[in-house]
Amino acid sequence: MNHLHTGGTMAAQHRSAFRAFAGREALVGGGVRWSYAGLAERCHRMARYFQSLGLGRQDGIAMLAGNTPEAVVVVIAAQLLGLRYTALHPMGALEDQGFVLRDAGIRLLVVDGARFAGRGAELAALGIARTVVSLGPAPFGADAVAASAAFDGSETPIEVQPDDVHKISYTGGTTGRSKGVVHRQRTALTMLLQQLGGWEWPAPARCLVATPISHAGGSLVLPTLLRGGTLVLADKFSPASLLQTVQDERISVTFLVPTQIYALLDCADRARYDLSSLQLVLYGAAPIAPARLAEALRVFGPIFGQIYGQAEAPMTIAYLRRDEHDPQRPALLQSCGRPLPGNEVRLLDAQLREVPPGEVGELCVRGPLVMDGYLNRPEETAKALAGDWLHTGDMARMDEQGYLYLVDRAKDMIITGGFNVYSTEVEACLALHPAVAQSAVIGIPNAKWGEAVLAVVVPRPGAACPEPQELMAFVQRHKGPVLAPKAVQFAEALPLTPLGKVDKKTLRAQFWQGQERLV
Missing domain, CATH: 3.40.50.12780 (ANL, N-terminal domain)
Structure with a gap:
């Protein structure tokens, strides 16, 4: 490899931050306040613990955890070693999480023992990952936090290369089996520079x-x-x-x-x-x-x-x-x-x-x-x-x-009577109504038009719930008859994915079940 024009690595960026701001406060949460030096020491200890488990550059590591200081330590330690990191979906099904472990070739699985002990035990029982450890005590695997404390906290050598795979991110699987998106150091560094500069x-x-x-x-x-x-x-x-x-x-x-x-x-x-x-x-x-x-x-x-x-x-x-x-x-x-x-x-x-x-x-x-x-x-x-x-x-x-x-x-575009209806346009219009807090617009089967526009509406707290015809007329007045919903349903809340996005797949399912096609 010609090293003259190769890019940097995420490991080098972490080391730069640790050195530059050693005495400052780096991380707060879970009852702790860590300085940059304290965070760095914990990350290097965890990296050496991972090495003791036989992990080396470009081996696969996955984690199932919440927003805890120890989870941040694991992510940074993985980057310091040049491991291929994969996050498991916090609300994913056991079958889907098992698929990710197998598809990504995961050798080490780290589980937040306090929050996901039950699922961690189930994943360990699958026998896909060679080693399963926990963050804190758990009925499966070693406690990585306690075990890593016995290791040296000085800087670990950086072996990761600019062309290495940085992480494999799995899509939400809203249209079938999740896909593993492969990102190298290049992608991560580009995003970082654009975040800092843009x-x-x-x-x-x-x-x-x-x-x-x-x-x-x-x-x-x-x-x-x-x-x-x-x-x-x-x-x-x-x-x-x-x-x-x-x-x-x-x-x-x-x-x-x-x-x-x-x-x-x-x-x-x-x-x-x-x-x-x-x-x-x-x-x-x-x-x-x-x-x-x-x-x-x-x-x-x-x-x-x-x-x-x-x-x-x-x-x-x-x-x-x-x-x-x-x-x-x-x-x-x-x-x-x-x-x-x-x-x-x-x-x-x-x-x-x-x-x-x-x-x-x-x-x-x-x-x-x-x-x-x-x-x-x-x-x-x-x-x-x-x-x-x-x-x-x-x-x-x-x-x-x-x-x-x-x-x-x-995939969310509605085709009704040969016309394209973009659901976000209808949702933006409904948001103008003083009694609407949130809405989701989907297409439902219709024998005449192929699809009809349905709006599922969450009324605004404290406001009187409007009549469906009132909302349909409101959209027609502002956007015309093609975009106007042909039906309105009310709900206390919209179904959300674990990442806070409106789950239109769930909304559609009740209407399209048994249909040969979903559009």
Whole structure:
């Protein structure tokens, strides 16, 4: 290998942060407060413990854990050794988790003994991972926290190479068996540099990790550390506990999914908390209703930055800055921003031709952020990367200024009577109604039109529940008859995935069961 132009590694970035800010507070949560030096020592001890178990560079490690300090130690230790890291879905089924362990070739499984003892025992009994250990005492495996304490906490040699696989991230499996997305050091380092250069980090960076570190929350760890900031871990979300933590820990930055923002807006006593330290709320992972985003700006101020990415090109495809969240330019509240430097983005039709500005096409990406491919899935990899573009499956349009507007997931588009209906357009319209807190729009079978538009609506707390005809007429008045729901159902809450996204697959299932096709 010619080393002159190879890139860096995540291990080297962690070591840089540990050395630069040794005396600062690095991590808060679970009753502990660790300095950078204390965090580094624990990570090196854990890395040496993993080596004692026979693990070496590019061996597979998986973890099932919540947002705990010990889980952060495991992730960093894996990166220091150049292991291939895979996070198990916290709410995944045993069969699916077993598939991931087998598909990814996992040699070591780490389980949060306090939170997942039962599932850990079940996974250990499968006999897929050669070694299973726990974080804390558990009825299976050794206690990795106690065992690692006996090892040397000085710096471990870095053996990881820039072309090594960094992690294998499994998609949610909403359309069948999960796919393992292969990311090398290149992808991780690209995302890190784009996070540092493209996002508007406050100083000091006191970052509340309020989403699972197994998913988006984990991507906040290293950029926060490289800025000399402090990570504050929240293992479970509730509006009151999040607001209390922001006040008590003087949080300046966090990442939330839209459903968490809605919950904060609907929190009756939010005004009693001091949120003056909060300078940046990053949000993404699912569409946000522009009307509720405008409400959030009125309530919390101009502190929001939207991120856009997906498992195959994580977190940093595009970004909408705080100053672009401008109530005087309401159209921008529907945008996910402009591509970050280093990403080439095009909207393409089915023949891979770029569509004109304002027209809808599939959002496609290429650049160093893009995955290597799907593990053990050559046909699906070829489809996703056809024409040397990553096909995101997101339908979007771009305006003359380069702002991207997501209109729907390709699989969520409703085709009714030959017309395309983008569910997010209907949901955005319903969010304008004063009695609607949240909605999910899906297509249901219809003998005449193929699909009919159904809206499942959660009424706003304290408001009188509207009549279905009122909401149908409301959408028709604002968006026309094609987009108007043909039926409205009410629910106390929408089904959510464990990551806080609306689970439209579950909503559709009750209507499409027994059908030969799902569109």
